[in-house]
Amino acid sequence: MKNHARIRSSFEQHYGHPPEWIARAPGRINLLGEHVDYNDGWVLPAAIDRCARLAFSASTTSEIMLYAADLEANVRFDLNALDDKLDCDGNPLPGWALYPAGVAWVLRQNHLPISGLQAVLTSQIPIGSGLSSSAAIEVIFAVAWQALSPWQQTPMELAQICQRAENEYVGVQCGLMDPFSILHGVRDHALFFDTRTLDWEPVPLPAHVSLVVADSGVRRRLGGSAYNQRREACEQALRLLAKRLPGVHALRDVSLDDFREHEQALPPSLRPIAEHVVGECVRVLRAADLLKAEDAKGFGALMLEGHASLRDLYQVSSPELDTLVEIARELPGCLGARLTGAGFGGCTVNLVEAQTAETFIERLSSAYAQRTGGKADVWISRPVDGANLLLHGQRKPV
Numbered sequence: 001m002k003n004h005a006r007i008r009s010s011f012e013q014h015y016g017h018p019p020e021w022i023a024r025a026p027g028r029i030n031l032l033g034e035h036v037d038y039n040d041g042w043v044l045p046a047a048i049d050r051c052a053r054l055a056f057s058a059s060t061t062s063e064i065m066l067y068a069a070d071l072e073a074n075v076r077f078d079l080n081a082l083d084d085k086l087d088c089d090g091n092p093l094p095g096w097a098l099y100p101a102g103v104a105w106v107l108r109q110n111h112l113p114i115s116g117l118q119a120v121l122t123s124q125i126p127i128g129s130g131l132s133s134s135a136a137i138e139v140i141f142a143v144a145w146q147a148l149s150p151w152q153q154t155p156m157e158l159a160q161i162c163q164r165a166e167n168e169y170v171g172v173q174c175g176l177m178d179p180f181s182i183l184h185g186v187r188d189h190a191l192f193f194d195t196r197t198l199d200w201e202p203v204p205l206p207a208h209v210s211l212v213v214a215d216s217g218v219r220r221r222l223g224g225s226a227y228n229q230r231r232e233a234c235e236q237a238l239r240l241l242a243k244r245l246p247g248v249h250a251l252r253d254v255s256l257d258d259f260r261e262h263e264q265a266l267p268p269s270l271r272p273i274a275e276h277v278v279g280e281c282v283r284v285l286r287a288a289d290l291l292k293a294e295d296a297k298g299f300g301a302l303m304l305e306g307h308a309s310l311r312d313l314y315q316v317s318s319p320e321l322d323t324l325v326e327i328a329r330e331l332p333g334c335l336g337a338r339l340t341g342a343g344f345g346g347c348t349v350n351l352v353e354a355q356t357a358e359t360f361i362e363r364l365s366s367a368y369a370q371r372t373g374g375k376a377d378v379w380i381s382r383p384v385d386g387a388n389l390l391l392h393g394q395r396k397p398v
Contacts, residue, residue, distance in 0.1 A: 037175025047185025130341020300336025316343030
């Protein structure tokens with residue numbers, strides 16, 4: 001509640017009255033299933049206990065007045081001028097403001113009426129770290145506008161709105177996994193999610209393990225990175241394979257046997273991209289069964305396989321992420337380690353025996369500094385429930 005009191009106080013100082021609501025949206029880690037959600041695959045994310053918070057009230061105008069407390073930055077933009085991506089003074093919207101503007105743009109495209117806002121935003125989720133700071137901001141504004149509006153969308157519909165904002169307004173061709181996990185998180189559980197059918201189920205994590213996140217300190221910008229190029233490569237590989245495999249509508253439909261039989265139909269630049277997606281889908285299906293059987297060791301081995309595939313086939317790792325994984329896998333109590341998120345920098349997630357977690361953190365941080373000269377922020381992360389609202393101190397589900 002200290003964080004809620006702090007943002008409430010910031011809002012009152014900024015606008016001269018208390019907020020109507022406070023919303024919370026967690027970040028997310030992905031335990032397995034990287035770069036497969038835009039290939040209709042299966043994923044295993046979890047909402048985590050670092051989150052964004054938004055204190056907000058409706059305004060009587062069409063303006064969004066937003067103060068980003070962590071950046072000490074203000075922005076004002078008008079709901080009637082979203083296509084231009086300009087603030088009220090005619091300047092280009094800063095990158096961080098594209099996320100709420102994008103959500104507003106999609107809501108209006110969907111003919112869902114929304115009001116102007118007075119808002120204060122703060123976040124514990126490191127920007128560009130692979131923990132979905134951008135999706136958390138999108139979700140928190142979708143939740144805010146729903147709280148102030150007569151319409152009601154399901155959490156899955158809100159997730160789809162946020163994905164569309166990222167794809168069509170921000171310009172990153174991401175899948176549905178990030179907003180889905182932020183809205184559907186279940187405490188102490190991973191989420192086994194089929195991104196085609198939208199079926200999902202919470203899968204409990206073994207009680208004797210901890211999830212440890214290690215932030216390499218290296219940041220990436222997805223909009224300007226190779227992320228969109230990877231998605232286009234997947235689509236090219238699919239078109240070529242579909243000519244030989246009737247009934248294949250996404251790379252998730254390609255079995256390992258079919259891939260081995262037809263991989264020569266792909267040029268060398270596309271072959272490893274498709275191989276990663278096909279193999280990663282198989283790993284997630286196996287991993288869900290292992291978690292249900294409480295086989296943490298087997299699950300951790302799949303995490304290590306997944307990182308090697310992201311490094312060698314999909315080529316989205318970095319020297320710093322590889323160093324973190326290499327160090328981690330040699331430390332006592334470590335069962336698995338891999339990059340989490342899109343890659344190109346950011347964080348790793350580690351599956352560690354709970355009784356060794358604190359020592360693991362110390363040794364990983366120390367060894368990383370010795371090898372790279374950089375500083376890694378390393379902490380135990382706990383799966384939490386998804387986004388929610390607080391009204392007068394009372395928790396309200398989305």
